[in-house]
Amino acid sequence: MRILISALPLNLNIIEILIHMFNLAVLIVAVRFLLYKPIKKFMEKRAAEYRTADEETRKKLQEAEEFNENSKKLLDEARREAVSIADSTSASAREQADEIVTEAKEKAEGILERAYEDIRLKTEEETRGLKHAISELAVTLASEILEKEVTAEDNDKAIDDILNKWEHRS
Amino acid sequence: MFEALSSKFTDFWVEQYRDAFGGGMSSLGDAVREAINPELVKLGAIEVDPAIFTAFGVTVVIILAALIIRILVIPRFKKYPRGLQLMLESIVSYFDKSAEHAVHRHASFVGPYTFTAALFISLGTLAELLGLRPSFASVNTCFAMGLTTFLVINICGIGEKKIGGRLKRYLNPIHLITDLSVPLSLSLRLFGAILSGFIIAELLYAVIALSFVLPAAAAVITTIVHAFLQAYLFATLTNIFVGEAVE
Numbered sequence: 001m002r003i004l005i006s007a008l009p010l011n012l013n014i015i016e017i018l019i020h021m022f023n024l025a026v027l028i029v030a031v032r033f034l035l036y037k038p039i040k041k042f043m044e045k046r047a048a049e050y051r052t053a054d055e056e057t058r059k060k061l062q063e064a065e066e067f068n069e070n071s072k073k074l075l076d077e078a079r080r081e082a083v084s085i086a087d088s089t090s091a092s093a094r095e096q097a098d099e100i101v102t103e104a105k106e107k108a109e110g111i112l113e114r115a116y117e118d119i120r121l122k123t124e125e126e127t128r129g130l131k132h133a134i135s136e137l138a139v140t141l142a143s144e145i146l147e148k149e150v151t152a153e154d155n156d157k158a159i160d161d162i163l164n165k166w167e168h169r170s
Numbered sequence: 171m172f173e174a175l176s177s178k179f180t181d182f183w184v185e186q187y188r189d190a191f192g193g194g195m196s197s198l199g200d201a202v203r204e205a206i207n208p209e210l211v212k213l214g215a216i217e218v219d220p221a222i223f224t225a226f227g228v229t230v231v232i233i234l235a236a237l238i239i240r241i242l243v244i245p246r247f248k249k250y251p252r253g254l255q256l257m258l259e260s261i262v263s264y265f266d267k268s269a270e271h272a273v274h275r276h277a278s279f280v281g282p283y284t285f286t287a288a289l290f291i292s293l294g295t296l297a298e299l300l301g302l303r304p305s306f307a308s309v310n311t312c313f314a315m316g317l318t319t320f321l322v323i324n325i326c327g328i329g330e331k332k333i334g335g336r337l338k339r340y341l342n343p344i345h346l347i348t349d350l351s352v353p354l355s356l357s358l359r360l361f362g363a364i365l366s367g368f369i370i371a372e373l374l375y376a377v378i379a380l381s382f383v384l385p386a387a388a389a390v391i392t393t394i395v396h397a398f399l400q401a402y403l404f405a406t407l408t409n410i411f412v413g414e415a416v417e
Contacts, residue, residue: 011207013310016218020225020314027229027290032282034236038244039262040281046249 135159177203205372206365208303221308228293228305232286261285265405272409273416276326283322284408287315288401295364295397298371299389306364306400309357316357319408323352327415336415352411356404363400367392 139155179202210217243254251259262285269281294305305311327336340346370392374385 011210011219011309012313013216013218015216016222016308016310017314017317019213019218019222020311021318023225023229024286024290024314024318027232028283028286030233031236031286031289034233034240035258036262036265036282036285038240039258040266042244042247043259043263049249 131159131163200376202369202373202376205307205369208307219303219308219310221303221305221311224297224302225290225294225305225311227302228290228297232289232293268405268409272413273326276329276412276416280322280326280409280412283318284405287319287408288405291315291360291401291404292397295367295393295400298368298393304364304368304393306360307368309361312357312361312364313353315360315404316353316355319356319404319411320349320353322408323349323411323415326412330416356407360400360404363396367396 135155138159139152142155142158208220211220211223212218213222239258243258247255265285265288266277266281269277269284273280291306294311298304306315324336331339340349371385371389374388
């Protein structure tokens with residue numbers, strides 16, 4: 001022991017070194033358990049709390065973004081539906097209008113046709129009546145003038161000739 | 171050889187002083203000799219450097235401060251740190267992050283060690299401001315620090331690579347030399363730096379003409395800066411050496 005203490009240069013003393021090492025070991029253990037670990041534990045706990053809060057915030061933000069996305073989708077769908085409804089409504093209105101117009105045209109054409117037919121029939125009837133009246137008048141006149149009996153056949157022939165001439169003239 | 175060197179060193183300073191002040195100042199040499207080779211004191215059956223009492227004192231102060239902080243300050247820690255809490259959290263966080271960056275999974279073991287070592291070196295050196303002999307003016311304290319770091323390096327190295335893996339490294343004898351030089355370089359760097367500052371301060375105090383105002387200014391460089399610089403260097407080098415051992 002004495003050799004260890006006195007024989008070394010620079011006043012080196014192994015016992016003293018060992019005492020210092022023991023002193024340092026005690027200090028390390030004390031500082032670790034009294035100061036370092038509790039402070040680190042506190043910081044880690046706080047960091048974990050911040051992490052949790054951060055995660056929750058991120059989660060909520062994600063949820064809000066998803067909600068926003070869904071809302072946008074719904075809004076887009078609603079817009080598209082509104083546009084399609086408007087389109088289909090105007091198309092059916094146009095269709096109905098077209099139908100009404102077509103129907104009206106058809107009706108008008110029918111009315112016109114019927115009117116033309118009526119006119120034609122009435123013209124024919126009037127022509128026949130006029131023919132008959134003229135022939136009666138002609139027979140009467142001819143009998144008066146000729147003072148002889150004109151047969152109905154002669155009369156008809158004469159009238160037809162006259163009418164044909166008129167038709168040709170007109 | 172060391173004594174011869176220290177004698178030459180003190181003679182040089184005595185000569186310088188004589189040239190400057192023209193008088194005989196034998197106490198200057200005595201002051202330097204006292205700084206390098208102090209009178210040993212009894213600790214039980216052995217004679218020890220008086221710096222050991224500073225080391226004990228610093229240890230007691232640190233443990234008491236840690237106890238007070240643990241009981242009175244830490245339970246009142248707030249979510250948003252301020253003042254003392256901010257300072258404590260910043261220091262612990264710095265050492266923890268440094269250790270984590272350098273030694274990864276061994277950080278929970280190395281972080282408290284570098285933190286304690288830095289605290290011990292700082293306060294052990296700053297004790298000089300109270301007129302005490304700094305703990306690290308004794309080569310024994312410095313060797314104790316160097317050897318403890320050597321132990322920490324090897325514990326982490328073996329923990330990471332097992333004994334076989336660690337021994338395999340020494341197949342290359344260069345590694346043996348570099349590993350053995352670690353405690354030496356750490357110890358002697360600390361010893362040289364702290365002792366040199368201490369000697370300068372002792373010289374300034376020994377000369378009456380210089381012992382006013384100047385020591386206060388010089389103490390900033392020779393003691394305060396040294397204390398934090400050496401603490402920082404020691405912690406950083408420990409992280410680097412342990413990092414090398416576990417990589």
